Amino acid sequence: MRLGILDHGYGLGPKLLFQLIRLFSGHPAPDAAKITFYRPDFYGTRMKAFTQEAMRGPSAWSVGDRELMAAYVSRVNxxxxxxxxxxxxxxxxxxxxxxxAAVLADLDSAPLPDGLRATMRMLGKLTAEGAVTAEDMRVVLSTGVSVQQIEDSLAVCFAFNTTDRLANAFGFELLSPEAFQAGAKYLLRRGYQ
Amino acid sequence: MVDDKKRTLHRALVDRVLHGEGRASPEQRSAAFTNAGLPEPLQALVDKVAAMSWKATDADVSAAKTAGSSEDEIFELVICAAVGQSTRQYEAALAALADAIGTGESG
Known part of the structure; x- marks a missing residue:
């Protein structure tokens, strides 16, 4: 990472945790996980609580839907x-x-329900342009998506608009496909807390 | 609009990075959050984080260090810039949603 403190500035507890992750998963701790342990009282603790609620809290969107929104927003970013x-x-x-893969290649032609597609299109516009209109929201509502589902999707969008920026600015290191699989398994079993 | 748990957690995050203890001053953190008014080269770094983070480079970060910012200050200001831009988008979208359903307020 571009800041030495984010590679080497951790206390004994996090250092031990990172070693255990490497030992048990066979892969290094991902940078996205590591930075939440750097001075966690400044950012990590509260961001993890928000992200956990957005990605794993009660919602009419499935976990897969929310992870797909996260991937799509990250692609726009x-x-x-x-x-x-x-x-x-x-x-x-x-x-x-x-x-x-189809969603990331072309949202318009991907095999998705209308409501999820319309929601993702709105999130994509919000992410690319920084704003959306009431009319954009009416389009999503007209597909049968509820107000609460839109709010839930906006929370996913907030989490990844933030995390994507940190990943790009701090220079999170890409992992091997196997390590991303191990990370995905962890995120589905344990979430973001 | 219902003030749900996510909105409360979001506010706690924003309040902490802006007003809690930090190595960068509250004024600098607030400037990074709003993406306005920092001295160069910090302003250039913060603007990239907010507007086109994919263009951030090693040189942007090392320029901030060379100009005298500590890594902890940069850590905080980059976070404030990211949270600030994401917050503007989140609030703009919630306001658009409130408009669409006719409550006329962002909640």
């Missing part, structure tokens, strides 16, 4: 680390790699 991490997690949650 051109964040290779987060695209890989969350497309792998979405594919694992859905047990369907082709669906995830």
């Amino acid at each position: 051109e964040c290779p680390f987060c695209v890989a991490a969350h497309s792998t997690t979405a594919a694992r949650a859905y047990q369907d790699e082709r669906k995830v």
Whole structure:
């Protein structure tokens, strides 16, 4: 990473945890996990609580749907680390790699329900342009998506608009496909806390 | 609009990075959050984080260090810039949603 403190600035507890992760998973701790342990009272603790609620809290969207939104938002933000991490997690949650690949290749033609497609299109516009209109929201509502589902999707979008920026600015290191699989397995079993 | 748990957790994050203890001053953190008014080269770094983070390079970060910012200050200001831009988008979208359903407020 571009800041030495994010590679080497951890206390004994996190250092031991990172060693255990390497020992038991066979892969290094991902940078996305590591930075939440750097001065966690400044950012990590609260961001993890928000992300856990957005990605694993009660919602009419499935875990796979939310991981897919995370991957898509990350693609719009051109964040290779987060695209890989969350497309792998979405594919694992859905047990369907082709669906995830199709969404990332072309949202319009991907095999998705209308409501999820419309929601993702709105999130893509919000992420690319920084704003959406009431009319954009009406389009999503007209597909049968509830107000609460839109709010839930906006929370996913907030989490990844933030994390993508940190990944790109701090220079999160890309992992091997096997390590991203191990990370996806962890995120589905344990979540973001 | 219902003030749900996620909105509360979001506010706690924003309050902490802006107003809690930090190595960068609250003024600098607030400037990074709003993406306005930091001295160069910090402003250039923060603007990239907010507007086109994929263009951030090693040189952007090392320029901030060379100009005298510590790594902890940079850590905080980059986080504030990211949380600030994401918060503007989140709040703009919630306001658009409130408009669409006719409550006329962002909640």
